[in-house]
Amino acid sequence: MNSKQVVLITGSSTGFGRLFTETLARKGHTVFATMRDPGGRNAKNVSEIRALAEKDSLPIHILEMDVTDDASVGRAVDAAVAKAGRIDVAINNAGYFLSGLEEAVTTEQARHLMDTNFLGPVRVNRAVLPHMRRQRSGVLMHISSGAGRVILPSGGFYCASKFALEALAEAYSYELAAQGIESVILEPGQYETPVFGNTVKAADEARTTTYGAVREIPAKVNAALSSTAGNAQDVADAVLRIIETPAGEKQLRYIVSPQDFGLNEINALSKRVQTSVLEAFGLADDTKFRKGKAVGSV
Numbered sequence: 001m002n003s004k005q006v007v008l009i010t011g012s013s014t015g016f017g018r019l020f021t022e023t024l025a026r027k028g029h030t031v032f033a034t035m036r037d038p039g040g041r042n043a044k045n046v047s048e049i050r051a052l053a054e055k056d057s058l059p060i061h062i063l064e065m066d067v068t069d070d071a072s073v074g075r076a077v078d079a080a081v082a083k084a085g086r087i088d089v090a091i092n093n094a095g096y097f098l099s100g101l102e103e104a105v106t107t108e109q110a111r112h113l114m115d116t117n118f119l120g121p122v123r124v125n126r127a128v129l130p131h132m133r134r135q136r137s138g139v140l141m142h143i144s145s146g147a148g149r150v151i152l153p154s155g156g157f158y159c160a161s162k163f164a165l166e167a168l169a170e171a172y173s174y175e176l177a178a179q180g181i182e183s184v185i186l187e188p189g190q191y192e193t194p195v196f197g198n199t200v201k202a203a204d205e206a207r208t209t210t211y212g213a214v215r216e217i218p219a220k221v222n223a224a225l226s227s228t229a230g231n232a233q234d235v236a237d238a239v240l241r242i243i244e245t246p247a248g249e250k251q252l253r254y255i256v257s258p259q260d261f262g263l264n265e266i267n268a269l270s271k272r273v274q275t276s277v278l279e280a281f282g283l284a285d286d287t288k289f290r291k292g293k294a295v296g297s298v
């Protein structure tokens with residue numbers, strides 16, 4: 001594979017996605033920075049990114065993509081492939097935090113969260129995979145969270161969305177390895193981005209008020225997260241290191257966090273258990289990475 005890669009990123013208007021865009025483009029990778037409504041609510045972000053790309057001659061292309069909309073995802077992926085001829089890395093980054101006691105989260109709020117944080121990556125992966133399978137290479141990257149491995153009260157639905165993402169990303173890694181495609185999961189801890197300001201609150205306040213002292217948990221969790229948040233550039237640097245790691249040598253999971261909660265232990269144990277599950281089902285060989293070897297045709 002050419003060492004300069006073609007990378008498609010979701011949710012590139014702010015936060016991690018914006019930093020990934022700049023960080024990867026500065027290293028010469030071609031970035032398709034996708035976002036919702038580039039001509040409207042994100043117009044200011046677009047003009048800032050374009051001005052930077054022009055000033056420093058960075059290979060950044062902005063495309064519209066709403067990850068909750070199949071047609072929008074399809075159009076952006078088609079446009080990227082038409083321009084660059086390939087997609088080497090798809091970074092599933094778009095997402096948001098939903099905070100509040102679980103009983104106070106409405107089904108509509110839960111549905112929208114899953115539609116973005118979980119079904120968003122489903123749509124993107126389904127759109128890019130035929131191209132990666134044709135190329136016989138590629139990386140699906142999933143921006144999960146520490147909360148994709150441990151559970152915070154008042155973050156149950158967010159955790160559920162990231163646990164779901166982790167399960168899907170891991171299953172993809174087993175199924176795609178034989179075709180030279182890697183699926184990786186990045187589990188960031190708490191980092192300073194607009195995520196805290198963009199947090200959606202559980203809507204059914206009447207339920208919350210009946211919980212006594214427990215109703216203070218969401219505020220306590222949010223205060224603890226935002227007061228210990230690290231520098232988001234650390235996450236962008238980790239993404240750069242991962243995508244520049246040679247094919248077949250990447251890990252399934254990476255943790256980058258300002259605080260050590262012991263997540264490495266969970267991941268190490270999970271890896272051992274998963275290895276024995278795959279062996280028990282006679283799947284160890286089928287799920288091994290094979291460079292550039294196509295199985296079946298697209």
Ligand SMILES: NC(=O)c1ccc[n+]([C@@H]2O[C@H](COP(=O)([O-])OP(=O)(O)OC[C@H]3O[C@@H](n4cnc5c(N)ncnc54)[C@H](OP(=O)(O)O)[C@@H]3O)[C@@H](O)[C@H]2O)c1
Nearest residue numbers: 011013014015016036066067094095145190191193194195
């Ligand atoms: N910051 C942290 O502490 C932290 C820790 C662990 C994991 N994460 C994860 O990191 C990812 C990025 O979050 P962030 O911290 O960078 O926060 P952020 O600045 O709020 O970024 C979230 C991005 O997702 C986009 N987005 C939301 N819904 C979308 C949709 N339907 N279609 C396309 N884009 C959509 C937003 O776009 P708009 O501008 O259009 O709203 C925004 O660009 C999220 O998945 C989050 O769960 C963050």
